[in-house]
Amino acid sequence: MDFLRLLRKHGLPQELLRQFYTAAIESVLRSSVTVWFGVATKKNKLRLRQTIKTAERIVGTPLPTLEDLHAARTKTRACQILSDPPHPGHRLFPSGLFLLMPVLMAPTPPSMCTPLRTLDDNLSHRRRYMKHNFPVNYTIKVHREEVFKLSNISRMRLNVDNLEEFHFQRMWFLVNHGVLKRIIRVMPERHPSRPYTAELEKRLQDAEGVFVQSHPPEVFQQELPDAVQDIWDGLTEESDRVPESSWRFASPKSLLDNFCHTMYCLFRECFATPETLDYLDTSHCQKGRKKALRANS
Structure with missing residues (x-):
């Protein structure tokens, strides 16, 4: 976050600030989010949400929430499993539907x-x-x-x-x-x-x-x-x-x-x-x- 503040202080355009956030901070939040999101405590999730809010204020534009990142990654992972019949989890998606x-x-x-x-x-x-x-x-x-x-x-x-x-x-x-x-x-x-x-x-x-x-x-x-x-x-x-x-x-x-x-x-x-x-x-x-x-x- 300190590097993001430093880049804004030196007048980096908003688009580049957003790209830096995506590459350096959001990528960490997305890492294994389908594994840890369901067992993270309220306190830990609150801290991560505060991190995203702070980044939003620095960048000056809305950013994907923690829930958005989890939902997007889950959907991507589910699509990968659906397109891979040998995958052990493929049978859990009958007719492409997940109930x-x-x-x-x-x-x-x-x-x-x-x-x-x-x-x-x-x-x-x-x-x-x-x-x-x-x-x-x-x-x-x-x-x-x-x-x-x-x-x-x-x-x-x-x-x-x-x-x-x-x-x-x-x-x-x-x-x-x-x-x-x-x-x-x-x-x-x-x-x-x-x-x-x-x-x-x-x-x-x-x-x-x-x-x-x-x-x-x-x-x-x-x-x-x-x-x-x-x-x-x-x-x-x-x-x-x-x-x-x-x-x-x-x-x-x-x-x-x-x-x-x-x-x-x-x-x-x-x-x-x-x-x-x-x-x-x-x-x-x-x-x-x-x-x-x-x-x-």
């Missing part, structure tokens, strides 16, 4: 069930590894949003508009990656539960990889609802910047209990056994669904 909302509203893709059931098998041993191998009443410090219970889901369904199951599922992966990292962080290298927790983390990564592949890439670039974005920002904030009031203490086993129960709720199509369905029918997960339906009727 966003049906994807967000669709049930759990069948391909998700195998890694989730494998994860469930591992979670079935959580009592042994997360309770018996820790001192009585042992707790760890976690972000309050990492205490992610069925009641959180039902409350958000009732109080927040335009929330899709897809949004909850993305949040579920983010929350539980953080939970497993915090548990691993407090365990010594030779702790008997460390290999188990590392295996859980690997299984969760495998499931997330299938989850990402099961959805068109553009859905991950969409703006998240404000309530979800606020949670996302809080969970991705550096620990030393998180206020003390946002921390909670929870036992490792209770965190994995939440991990398991919310998985049954958000990916219920993969766990349609009589025992699990009976559990879901009496849980906050189902209560939240019923109350939301009554509120909308």
Whole structure:
């Protein structure tokens, strides 16, 4: 930005100022924008928008917004994939059309069930590894949003508009990656539960990889609802910047209990056994669904 100011100070024409901005600043903003735009925090996006506004004042002409750059790059990338049949993502554009909302509203893709059931098998041993191998009443410090219970889901369904199951599922992966990292962080290298927790983390990564592949890439670039974005920002904030009031203490086993129960709720199509369905029918997960339906009727 300093170079742009210097060029204007020396009387460079507006057209050349615009060309310099496009080559030196806008090119950086466009770089991998289809990757980082969907997961950037509100604070980061605000800073980038302020940079563009400052450049507009210097150049003296309107410039493409951050959203414009993202939309243009996404469209260009989609057209490239459409014209390249061997590309792995080509099959996601049937007849050249890309339908966003049906994807967000669709049930759990069948391909998700195998890694989730494998994860469930591992979670079935959580009592042994997360309770018996820790001192009585042992707790760890976690972000309050990492205490992610069925009641959180039902409350958000009732109080927040335009929330899709897809949004909850993305949040579920983010929350539980953080939970497993915090548990691993407090365990010594030779702790008997460390290999188990590392295996859980690997299984969760495998499931997330299938989850990402099961959805068109553009859905991950969409703006998240404000309530979800606020949670996302809080969970991705550096620990030393998180206020003390946002921390909670929870036992490792209770965190994995939440991990398991919310998985049954958000990916219920993969766990349609009589025992699990009976559990879901009496849980906050189902209560939240019923109350939301009554509120909308």
